[in-house]
Amino acid sequence: MQSSSDLFPVALISAELRGDLTEDVYRLKPNNSPDPSVELVLTRLGRFGQEAARGVPVVLVHGSFSNRRFWYSPKGLGLGPHLARAGFDVWIAEMRGHGLSPRNQQYRRNRVADYARYDLPAIAEFVREQSGQVPHWIGHSLGGTTLAAALGGQYLGEAEVASAALFGSQVSRVYWPLKMPPVAWGGRLLLKRFEVLSGSLFKRGPEDEPIGLALESLRWHGLFGRFGDAERDWWAGLADVRVPVLAVAAAGDLQDPLWACRKLVEQVPEPYRHFQRLAKEEGFSEDFDHIAMLVSKAAEREVWPLVTHWLAHQRLPDGARAAEGLAL
Template structure:
């Protein structure tokens, strides 16, 4: 298995290239230089994002922290994001493609490299994608030690999708450009494709229905899930509000699951927001250790 050496700040990393079953190349950054370590951890970014959410250009973030705690950290970038190449097919790539093809390809890569089950972490859409892939059976639960999601919600927020005027304007923009230019609207560093956004319109629009394109219900599969789950919601998260995160948590079927609300009333230093629940100095003190402690408590001898 070949990997390209790279450097992010003081952090030595390696970049792996894996092809999905629908023949798309995905870049996966692995922290460290290959020395023995604990179980693998796979970090999945959200919409309009890339690996810098987990490790900044200066080498700071949840990824390096988990590495310091001894974990083998892998950071995939969704098709067409970051170091994952974007080609003429970009506008046709969907959110469901990421769940159905990208995540299983990453699971196979990490299992092949380490021969053991991984912990999965997802922020925002990244968390929804993990749980959706589990629900649809695209991610094999037997290959997962535990899952951590932060701000994972598919039922609340984005009310503009239910209003005709802004919804129509978004449709027009997608038709003309084939994508949402994230930088123009200060949404993040990466654009999202027309087909990707159409999935969100379908799942969160006026008559929302979270189903695969073949008509299978994601919720039914999530209800049957057994993998341990740790869920964080941020008290001041306007993008993925607490009720939506709680709905997702309650729908998840595993007996071993834990709910954490990041707010002042719950004893934290602030009412956290959508991004700062991971990317902030206070999160490095109050949230990151809690994630690593969860992994410690859910270690599986293999």
């Protein structure tokens, strides 16, 4: 099959009509990482009959134990279809071994470092080639953390990112036992016996995660750990970000607490950082949790319009209040 890109091999594996939406599914083979078997699948959503008038591109990146269905249900519901119907050119990424993206040969070794350094830049190149515009990015949980790593590592910059929105993403929650070297060593030895962490077994989601991610997280949270890899300090690198970054935290999120999400965005220079708390105290109907902040009827009514406004203006709407001390 002829490649759909001049950058690297890309196959259009399906083109379907889903009600009022068009769904094009691409398989990318970037050949830009140490594992040449990596293939990534992108789903592009648009409005039927409006294919020639696609709007501003937006890339959606799912979190751990998840896939494209977090953004786009089989019934055509979710933030992805909402944005497509609002006129945006929507691209939904599925990371290595998730959803339609096959597991690569070195799957068990996959890390955020690989996603940030190799995969997101390849996705950015392809989306920019196809749309002719620099895309906006939205990440949930680990997806947002990966975006932060790519920005802090300077793997993505102004040429690849028009703005970034991080929902429920943080790296500062402290796990005190991991600060004790014997516990960290024992945990590392135990984890190395496994290939994956099972999303179904641990009731975390429909997908598995490679053990490499867990080992990487252990290192981040260890006694002398940092958010980065052996080559770059992503945490420090966030101070050099020059694109608008929005962090959204939910008051009822016990997994990624509000204070930690705020701490992440505070690494971004003040002119570019924005913060929104989803809580009753801020005028929302509920204290959202980690999933309901984007996937719920209340989110459809109250959060999705906020996202649409952010993408159009790179600022929060006047009715949304940000936490004290952060720029709007």
